[in-house]
Amino acid sequence: xxxxxxxxxxxxxxxxxxxxxxxxxxxxxxxxxxxxxxxxxxxxxxxxxxxxxxxxxxxxxxxxxxxxxxxxxxxxxxxxxxxxxxxxxxxxxxxxxxxxxxxxxxxxxxxxxxxxxxxxxxxxxxxxxxxxxxxxxxxxxxxxxxxxxxxxxxxxxxxxxxxxxxxxxxxxxxxxxxxxxxxxxxxxxxxxxxxxxxxxxxxxxxxxxx
Amino acid sequence: xxxxxxxxxxxxxxxxxxxxxxxxxxxxxxxxxxxxxxxxxxxxxxxxxxxxxxxxxxxxxxxxxxxxxxxxxxxxxxxxxxxxxxxxxxxxxxxxxxxxxxxxxxxxxxxxxxxxxxxxxxxxxxxxxxxxxxxxxx
Numbered sequence: 001x002x003x004x005x006x007x008x009x010x011x012x013x014x015x016x017x018x019x020x021x022x023x024x025x026x027x028x029x030x031x032x033x034x035x036x037x038x039x040x041x042x043x044x045x046x047x048x049x050x051x052x053x054x055x056x057x058x059x060x061x062x063x064x065x066x067x068x069x070x071x072x073x074x075x076x077x078x079x080x081x082x083x084x085x086x087x088x089x090x091x092x093x094x095x096x097x098x099x100x101x102x103x104x105x106x107x108x109x110x111x112x113x114x115x116x117x118x119x120x121x122x123x124x125x126x127x128x129x130x131x132x133x134x135x136x137x138x139x140x141x142x143x144x145x146x147x148x149x150x151x152x153x154x155x156x157x158x159x160x161x162x163x164x165x166x167x168x169x170x171x172x173x174x175x176x177x178x179x180x181x182x183x184x185x186x187x188x189x190x191x192x193x194x195x196x197x198x199x200x201x202x203x204x205x206x207x208x209x210x
Numbered sequence: 211x212x213x214x215x216x217x218x219x220x221x222x223x224x225x226x227x228x229x230x231x232x233x234x235x236x237x238x239x240x241x242x243x244x245x246x247x248x249x250x251x252x253x254x255x256x257x258x259x260x261x262x263x264x265x266x267x268x269x270x271x272x273x274x275x276x277x278x279x280x281x282x283x284x285x286x287x288x289x290x291x292x293x294x295x296x297x298x299x300x301x302x303x304x305x306x307x308x309x310x311x312x313x314x315x316x317x318x319x320x321x322x323x324x325x326x327x328x329x330x331x332x333x334x335x336x337x338x339x340x341x342x343x344x345x346x347x348x
Contacts, residue, residue, distance in 0.1 A: 044241060051242040051328055053259055058323035065243045065266055078244045079266050094273045098305065102280055132269075134279035160337040165285050168336030170245040170265050170274075175336060 043069060043080070078172045084128045106130040111147055112183065115154075121183040242333035247287045250330045253322060260324035281305050288330035 043065035047054040052062075065079075072091050075082040086092055096104050107130050113122040129138075142162060143150045150162070157164035158174060168174040245265035253260045268277070277283045283302065284290055290302060297304035298315060306312045313320070331338065 043243065049242045049246075051246060051248055051262055051325060051333060052323050053325045056259060056319060056323045058319045061320065062264075062323065063267060065264075068270060069266060081266075083269070092270045094269060094271055095276060096273050098276055098280055098311070104275075132274045134275040136279055137275065137285075158337070160335070164337065169332045170269075173244070173336045 042066070075172070077176055083132075083171070087128075087131055105135055107135070113152060115181060120178070120181040120185055122180045123182050124180075244334045246333045248324050248328045248330055248333065249288055249292065250324065250328060251288050251291065252293060253324075254326060258318070259322040259326055260328050260330075261321050262324045263321075287332045 045059075045064055045066075046052045046062055047059040052059050069079060069081050073082045073085045073089065074080060087094070096102075107126040109126045111124040111126070113124060115122055139145045142165060143152075152162050156162050157167070160168065163180070164174060167180075172179060243264065243266055247263040247265065248260050249263060250260035278285065281302065292302045294315070296302055297307070300308060303321070304315070307321075308314055
């Protein structure tokens, strides 16, 4: 039995059990199980992913996501790959430029954005972003180059603006609250700024492929 | 007291059932890989299958900046108004799909591989999931 049918059947069975469950405790337990199963996740074959035409010759030729992604550091959301770590560990070596004259710019600077409304503060790390992106992808269109100028809000993010341009579309999804709201506040109004943040600007010129 | 606790129990059950209903509709639905972009401004009209652009495949080989800074792709599904003249001229997909960096344009089917009628959009996005009731046609 293909894994996908197995999972569908398994979920059907469990949902049946949950519906018939006598106690709310059991139902809750079963439901949590389903959530677990959903999180375990898997990559669908292209032919039944809902956007490829199963009658097209291409679905037999194109690479299946499972084949490309299953060996990489896993995650439970998005592509089910922890892209930052995959790059850091050298599991993939994506090219940084096509043209020899392109200047590759990187920055190692964390910006702490103090969220209102009791959520843990947000740490925006430049380093993993500038590994993938160029400054012009964010400055000065999406964000100003000075802290506090950009009036970032969760409302706009959830509408696909600001951080939500990428997060929720291509970079890890917005359901991962704690990955951004990563600085817990033990009761005080000021966020705890971690020691050892070292703001340095690296300009790696002509570094080429790394 | 007893009535109250029974009431509480049934509310709990109801909550669990509603949540799981939402989950199941979502899980059993076919799901494109996260970040897949369907580009269909002109394809349907021209009798071609819509284009499927897989981010996961390309980001294993290229960083975002290669396409979104150097090659000037805007962050908007369908927003670049790509067409075949531009591609053959070496712009957008044509900067790589030229038989040099990647296979060239004559492999029409590999790009034009989508289900006819699929709208232009980035698939599995959080915004899309929030805006649409789960189970709605993607």
